[in-house]
Amino acid sequence: MQASVQLLQLMSEIGYMACFSGDASRSQTIMDGVSAIGVEQIPIKMGLAITKVYGGLYDQAINILRDDILVKEPEHMSAKCFLGIALIQKGQRAEARELLENVVQYGNKDESSIAAAYLNS
Template identity: 50%
Template sequence: MNVSVEILQLLSEVGYMSCFKNDTKNAKIIMDGVDAIAGDQVPTKMGVALVDLYSGRYDKAIDTLQNYVLVREPDHMSAQCFLGMALKMSGKDSEAKDIFDHVVKNGNDDERVIASVHLGI
């Protein structure tokens, strides 16, 4: 199936809106569909990980971020933020702290703020 980038972006946005409105069931369905169509693309995998994070599937989010996104883009600071959040939510505070410390040193302004909040600074 040949789907335009614009359609995939629109579907991803609908998936994000569902996720942020606490409709994680439909968000997961939408993002899994986008992932199946888009194939191996970092932005799509980020969306899948984000929905997993917001759905409480922390181990899946960690796996996607560590073994897919950050393998391909190790300096992706947003992925690092989401990984830190997933680690923290799954009780891996020490690992999360290391990630957030890294983001505070290397991220952009928004990423540093997110990491700082999670570090309590």
């Protein structure tokens, strides 16, 4: 199935809305579908990974972030940030700290703020 970029963006936004309103299950279903259609698009993979983090599926999020996104874009600061968050949740603080410190230094304002909050927690 081929979907337009606009449709994938709209569906991703709906997935985010579900995620941030506390409906992690519905969000993951939506984002899994978006990912299946837009399989090669980094923004789609990021959305899927973020919903996995918020849904507590840290191993799945780590796999997407580390093995899909960062392999293709090694300096993707949002991916490093959310990978750091997932690793903290898994108790892997040393690796998380290294990633989050890198994001604080090189990420944009939003990424740096999120990373700093997790470093200081």
